[in-house]
Amino acid sequence: MKSRLVLNFSTELADTPATFSLVRDYGLSINILKAEILPGRGGELFIEVEGTKSGISQGIEFLQNKGVTVEGIDKRIKFNENNCVSCGACTAVCFSGTLQIKSPDWELEFDLSKCVVCGLCVKACPLKLFEISFGG
Amino acid sequence: MTQHKSYEEINDKIKKGSAVILAASEVSSLSKEMKPSEIAKKVDVITTGTFAPMCSSGAFLNFGHTEPAMRMEELTLNDVPAYGGIAAVDAYIGATAEKTGDAEYGGAHVIEDLINGKGVYLKTKGKGTDCYPGKRWEGYINKESINEMIMFNPRNAYQNYASAVNGSKRTIYTYMGVLLPGFTNCTYSTSGELSPLINDPDCRTIGVGTAIFLGGTRGFISSAGTQFNKGREKNSAGISMGPAATIAVTGDMKKMSSEFIKAAVFERYGVTLFVGIGIPIPVLDEEIARNVAVKNSEIETYIYDYANSGEIIRKVNYEELQSGTVEIHNKKVKTAPLSSISKARKISELLKKSVFDGSFRITRPAEMFDISPSQLKKLGANTGGIR
Numbered sequence: 257m258k259s260r261l262v263l264n265f266s267t268e269l270a271d272t273p274a275t276f277s278l279v280r281d282y283g284l285s286i287n288i289l290k291a292e293i294l295p296g297r298g299g300e301l302f303i304e305v306e307g308t309k310s311g312i313s314q315g316i317e318f319l320q321n322k323g324v325t326v327e328g329i330d331k332r333i334k335f336n337e338n339n340c341v342s343c344g345a346c347t348a349v350c351f352s353g354t355l356q357i358k359s360p361d362w363e364l365e366f367d368l369s370k371c372v373v374c375g376l377c378v379k380a381c382p383l384k385l386f387e388i389s390f391g392g
Numbered sequence: 393m394t395q396h397k398s399y400e401e402i403n404d405k406i407k408k409g410s411a412v413i414l415a416a417s418e419v420s421s422l423s424k425e426m427k428p429s430e431i432a433k434k435v436d437v438i439t440t441g442t443f444a445p446m447c448s449s450g451a452f453l454n455f456g457h458t459e460p461a462m463r464m465e466e467l468t469l470n471d472v473p474a475y476g477g478i479a480a481v482d483a484y485i486g487a488t489a490e491k492t493g494d495a496e497y498g499g500a501h502v503i504e505d506l507i508n509g510k511g512v513y514l515k516t517k518g519k520g521t522d523c524y525p526g527k528r529w530e531g532y533i534n535k536e537s538i539n540e541m542i543m544f545n546p547r548n549a550y551q552n553y554a555s556a557v558n559g560s561k562r563t564i565y566t567y568m569g570v571l572l573p574g575f576t577n578c579t580y581s582t583s584g585e586l587s588p589l590i591n592d593p594d595c596r597t598i599g600v601g602t603a604i605f606l607g608g609t610r611g612f613i614s615s616a617g618t619q620f621n622k623g624r625e626k627n628s629a630g631i632s633m634g635p636a637a638t639i640a641v642t643g644d645m646k647k648m649s650s651e652f653i654k655a656a657v658f659e660r661y662g663v664t665l666f667v668g669i670g671i672p673i674p675v676l677d678e679e680i681a682r683n684v685a686v687k688n689s690e691i692e693t694y695i696y697d698y699a700n701s702g703e704i705i706r707k708v709n710y711e712e713l714q715s716g717t718v719e720i721h722n723k724k725v726k727t728a729p730l731s732s733i734s735k736a737r738k739i740s741e742l743l744k745k746s747v748f749d750g751s752f753r754i755t756r757p758a759e760m761f762d763i764s765p766s767q768l769k770k771l772g773a774n775t776g777g778i779r
Contacts, residue, residue: 341443341654341666341732345569348577348728358716362733380570382445382656382664382730384496 259312260289260369262332262390263301264325270298274319282315283307289372292391300391302329302373330368334387340364341383349376396677399756402436406750411436413672413748415740416684420585423685432681437747437754440588441605441670441739444581444731445567445656448547448618449665450486451503451645454539455514457481462526467516469502476516480524484544487655487665498663500655503543507607507650509535541645543607543653547617549669551589551637552624552693555580555708555727557720560699565660569730571698575705575720578695578727583736584688584710588671589637591684593630597673599757604641605670605743607653610752611643616761623767629690630683633707637761641669652739668735670743674754688714695720 263274270293278284284307293299305312316326342364344357354371357364378386405411412435414422419438422431453474455464463480467473471491475484489499505512511532520527535541557578558564558571565571569579582590592598602613617638624636652668675681688710695705695718708718714733717724746752771777 342734343444343666343732344729345579346728348579348726349570349572351726357729359714362729362737376570379565379659382569382658382666383654384657 257309257312258304258306258369260302260304260329260371261316262327262329263303263319264298264327265301266298266323267296269323272322272324274322274324275301275303277318278305278315282311282318284311284315290390294392297392302390329371329373332389333368333371333373335366335368336385337366339383339385343382345382346377346380346386349374349380397432397436397675399674399676399754402674402676403754405436406747406754411748413437413439413744415737415744416440416586416591417737417740419684420687423687428678428682428685431685432675432678435675435681435684437672437674438591438684439670439672439740439743439747440586440591441668441736441743442549442583442587442731443652443666443668443735443739444583445658445664446545446548446667447488447567447664449503449543449545449667450484450499451506452540452542452544453483453485453506455481455483455533456537456539458526458529460526461524462516462529463518463521463524464516464529465518467514469499469512469514470497470505471513471515472497472499472502474499474502488663490663495662496657498655498657500663500665503645503665504650504653504655506535506541507645507648507653535646542642543611543645543648544614544640544642545667546640547619547638548641548667549588549617549639549671550582550635551587551593552632552691553581553635555693555695555713556698557695557705557725558699559697559703559705564699565658566698567658567661567664568698569728570659573699575723575725578713578718578720578725579730580693580710580713580727581730582710583731583733584691584714585686586733586736586740588669588673589639590631590686590691592671592673592680593626593632593683593686595637595761595763596680596683597676597757598639598671599760601755601758602671603753603755604672605668605739605752606641606643606648607645607668608649608651609643609647611641613639613757614642615640619768620761621768622763622765627690627692629686631686631691633692634694637763652735666732668739670739672743672747672752672754687711
């Protein structure tokens with residue numbers, strides 16, 4: 257299975273090779289989608305992990321024991337879908353396939369599992385329906 | 393013209409329940425099987441729709457008199473400046489006016505809040521006169537507490553519009569959305585074959601006094617809209633290739649719904665208002681039948697480089713724009729609408745239903761628009777103007 261997670265490291269944990277341990281000890285394959293280091297405040301890593309269900313949950317437990325905060329990407333991206341008018345303006349800047357609008361129904365389709373947290377939709381939505389918290 | 397129907401005949405058929413009313417999208421597909429003459433014979437009314445950002449929008453409000461009476465000369469609504477240069481307790485709130493120090497709240501939001509029945513904070517001043525001694529009033533108003541809210545939009549429902557790209561090296565933020573550098577995306581903003589004025593390219597049935605769907609209620613066209621461009625070039629299908637005809641519209645805002653009127657903010661451009669408009673077009677004859685059968689492939693516009701003083705990049709039709717990509721400089725470029733096609737369709741379907749059940753009467757325009765060709769005027773560079 258695959259899972260998209262946001263890892264938050266405190267400054268003290270910045271030199272821990274956490275992702276390496278996930279690969280070696282838990283057999284997970286890691287795809288780093290975004291990383292940000294906040295001077296003096298640690299850093300955030302947005303990764304996609306692929307592996308067995310138990311591998312992933314043990315890996316998460318390992319990170320948490322180290323003091324790394326782990327959250328699903330759904331906790332970081334809020335889309336107020338009920339107020340969406342399906343204008344399509346956000347799809348102009350979304351290249352990951354998360355936001356799509358097309359014939360025949362022309363209703364906005366939102367697939368969070370494809371999001372790479374580029375953040376462009378936040379600016380492009382004329383109704384300001386997206387909120388993303390990542391990094392600084 | 394072999395087939396000709398009058399407004400009266402069509403309204404009679406509606407009354408008897410025998411009228412054939414179709415949404416614009418249905419006629420476009422029907423035209424693949426039927427000739428215009430057959431469409432003219434079988435179909436009585438088609439309903440169109442659009443739901444898009446329309447900056448030239450706003451509302452007249454009458455607050456009712458204060459105690460002591462005052463002449464409201466300066467006023468704000470939720471800190472958004474409104475125009476008070478009309479009678480004592482009348483004002484106009486324009487959609488694009490912005491709250492001081494907050495570019496994310498403006499007149500459009502005040503309008504949406506009022507429609508939703510929310511309390512809006514009015515602050516107003518006047519110099520005080522013998523007949524209007526009051527000088528200040530501050531407090532909440534809402535849709536029930538004031539006399540009238542009359543939407544009046546000087547320019548809505550553009551007949552066709554430009555498509556936008558960005559050929560520069562930096563992202564630009566425009567009323568056509570966020571345009572990424574190096575021709576990376578392309579936006580467009582009409583509902584294509586559903587669009588009201590595209591279905592009546594010569595304004596044969598759309599004129600002064602035409603009853604329309606406006607923001608969820610019945611409204612009217614009060615005149616041709618501002619910047620009505622009669623000089624726009626037309627293609628072989630008779631479609632204006634770019635922004636051409638416009639309409640000024642009005643309606644009772646107390647009866648509107650925020651499902652069809654929505655405040656919007658275009659990043660680093662400003663506040664604007666999504667307006668939902670639908671217009672029924674009576675199929676009076678074969679020529680009108682041919683017009684309403686227009687297909688996206690026949691509706692053309694130009695793609696302009698919004699970073700390079702509107703340089704024309706290429707001609708394009710709406711079938712290509714709606715396919716998701718267009719080719720620009722041998723590269724496939726992603727396209728995106730700014731006008732909600734699903735809402736436009738919903739509007740055309742709602743209108744179809746209310747024309748059918750007789751709650752929405754088809755009206756003959758009181759007067760037709762002057763469509764004789766002429767050029768739009770421009771102020772041009774600031775070199776002193778013309779006295």
